[in-house]
Amino acid sequence: MENSTEDYRIQSFDLDTQMLLKTALKDPGSVNLEKVSNIIVDQSLKDQMFSKEAGRICYTIVQAEVKQNNGNVFRRNLLNRLQQEFKVREDTRRRSLQEWVCYVTFICNIFDYLKVNNMPMVALVHPVYDCLIRLGQPDALMNEEEVDCLVLQLHRIGEQLEKVNVQRMDELFFLLRDGFLLQEGLTSMARLLLLEILEFRAGGWMLSSTAHKYYYSEIAD
Amino acid sequence: MSNWLRGKECVANNSEHDKRSDGPSRWSHCRKRGIDGNLRANTEANGSNGEKSRHSDNSYTHSDSRHSSFTTPESNGPVTRCNRRMDWGSQMEDEEMRRGVHKDMQRRRILAAEGNQRERKTSSGSSESCDSKEGDNMETDEAVLLRRQKQINYGKNTLAYDRYLKEVPKHMRQTGIHPKTPNKFKKYSRRSWDQQIKLWKVKLHAWDPPAEESQDKVLNNIEDLDIDDVMDIELDFPPLTDSQAPSASLATHSLSLEDEDCSGTPVKIQKTENAAESGVTANC
Numbered sequence: 001m002e003n004s005t006e007d008y009r010i011q012s013f014d015l016d017t018q019m020l021l022k023t024a025l026k027d028p029g030s031v032n033l034e035k036v037s038n039i040i041v042d043q044s045l046k047d048q049m050f051s052k053e054a055g056r057i058c059y060t061i062v063q064a065e066v067k068q069n070n071g072n073v074f075r076r077n078l079l080n081r082l083q084q085e086f087k088v089r090e091d092t093r094r095r096s097l098q099e100w101v102c103y104v105t106f107i108c109n110i111f112d113y114l115k116v117n118n119m120p121m122v123a124l125v126h127p128v129y130d131c132l133i134r135l136g137q138p139d140a141l142m143n144e145e146e147v148d149c150l151v152l153q154l155h156r157i158g159e160q161l162e163k164v165n166v167q168r169m170d171e172l173f174f175l176l177r178d179g180f181l182l183q184e185g186l187t188s189m190a191r192l193l194l195l196e197i198l199e200f201r202a203g204g205w206m207l208s209s210t211a212h213k214y215y216y217s218e219i220a221d
Numbered sequence: 222m223s224n225w226l227r228g229k230e231c232v233a234n235n236s237e238h239d240k241r242s243d244g245p246s247r248w249s250h251c252r253k254r255g256i257d258g259n260l261r262a263n264t265e266a267n268g269s270n271g272e273k274s275r276h277s278d279n280s281y282t283h284s285d286s287r288h289s290s291f292t293t294p295e296s297n298g299p300v301t302r303c304n305r306r307m308d309w310g311s312q313m314e315d316e317e318m319r320r321g322v323h324k325d326m327q328r329r330r331i332l333a334a335e336g337n338q339r340e341r342k343t344s345s346g347s348s349e350s351c352d353s354k355e356g357d358n359m360e361t362d363e364a365v366l367l368r369r370q371k372q373i374n375y376g377k378n379t380l381a382y383d384r385y386l387k388e389v390p391k392h393m394r395q396t397g398i399h400p401k402t403p404n405k406f407k408k409y410s411r412r413s414w415d416q417q418i419k420l421w422k423v424k425l426h427a428w429d430p431p432a433e434e435s436q437d438k439v440l441n442n443i444e445d446l447d448i449d450d451v452m453d454i455e456l457d458f459p460p461l462t463d464s465q466a467p468s469a470s471l472a473t474h475s476l477s478l479e480d481e482d483c484s485g486t487p488v489k490i491q492k493t494e495n496a497a498e499s500g501v502t503a504n505c
Contacts, residue, residue, distance in 0.1 A: 072310075075313065076311075076314070079309035079310045080308050080309060080310045083308060116313065116320075121313055121316075122316050123309040123312040123316070
């Protein structure tokens with residue numbers, strides 16, 4: 001089943017880069033995969049829309065490379081680049097909240113898509129938790145973009161994360177409860193988001209229909 | 222041979238790579254993949270990666286210039302600096318290999334059990350005479366299996382092996398003539414296993430792609446040990462000094478332990494070459 005290229009959301013790249021990416025998808029052995037992974041990571045750090053969906057194109061390139069020549073150059077470069085950015089995440093956050101949020105979105109998206117034997121990548125579990133727990137800290141909860149990012153990721157990958165490590169999920173949710181209950185200065189939107197995610201997890205990673213009605217009935221379908 | 226530990230690389234400092242100098246070794250043309258893991262045929266497409274056509278196994282990388290092993294007063298010989306590779310790329314590869322080995326173990330156990338049952342049905346009385354090399358006598362130590370699997374991977378990640386597979390389908394293999402991958406599940410001493418691996422790889426060289434040399438010359442060179450046949454030997458090289466400025470991505474221009482070995486031909490290798498020469502049986 002082949003995704004049409006629109007699914008990969010590469011429209012934001014210039015035409016040459018789009019060509020490069022398309023080639024990487026079909027014939028990974030013929031392109032410089034290190035360069036491709038850097039392009040994808042760089043864009044993900046800038047473009048929030050792309051960071052939400054970049055996992056898909058990465059997954060396809062990884063699969064294509066395995067199929068073509070049993071290689072994993074792309075994956076290795078991607079992961080190591082992710083690791084590099086992870087190491088400097090606190091500086092990134094200080095420098096640019098937007099970039100930090102993009103990074104978290106991206107790494108969670110990769111975690112979601114790049115599975116090995118249908119199991120999440122072991123190497124990413126703790127780093128993802130580290131990022132989410134960082135988002136649950138008091139200073140981060142003051143920023144709506146960070147709260148929004150946090151709950152979005154939990155919606156997408158919370159259940160999977162919990163399966164691979166429940167203690168850290170508990171740790172995160174202690175923070176969220178405390179934040180919701182005790183933290184002064186939270187915007188009402190932030191509190192709403194936190195309450196919803198608390199209920200979401202309590203409901204087994206889904207909202208009851210009444211809760212759904214409460215939170216989402218105002219939103220046009 | 223059993224005194225030497227295999228030095229495993231530890232990537233502690235991910236922001237630098239160590240680039241060992243110079244070009245291809247004489248075995249480079251046999252390697253399926255270059256140092257960056259890309260297939261050799263595509264070196265042009267990979268820009269600066271193309272020059273680094275040194276022989277390496279793409280599952281082994283290390284990217285700092287420190288010794289990956291030391292001899293401490295407490296240890297009997299060189300010991301590894303740390304056992305796990307810390308970069309995420311390598312962690313995933315190690316994880317995959319571990320899973321692969323576990324699957325092999327499961328499969329082997331099931332097949333062994335099945336085999337024993339069949340044997341009992343057909344044999345007249347004594348069940349000891351059947352293939353009890355599996356079952357109770359199976360090697361189950363994960364560390365041993367992983368190490369053996371890595372050694373096997375080195376041998377299989379060669380053009381020679383690919384060519385061998387294409388040329389000789391498995392059912393056409395004749396014992397003694399065609400190289401057979403050593404069975405990692407059988408119990409062997411460390412020395413015995415390492416020797417089997419060495420001999421297996423030497424035999425595989427018969428299928429090396431011809432370089433400038435004619436096919437005959439390649440066959441004559443079979444007796445020369447491939448550098449990675451002695452990969453288990455810990456060599457105390459001083460770290461090479463050229464290193465490049467870090468680039469944006471990590472661990473891509475990184476080297477395997479084998480590259481460290483080929484910066485010279487120390488006395489130890491020469492001795493082993495002689496030993497291997499006397500031990501090598503005639504090849505086709």
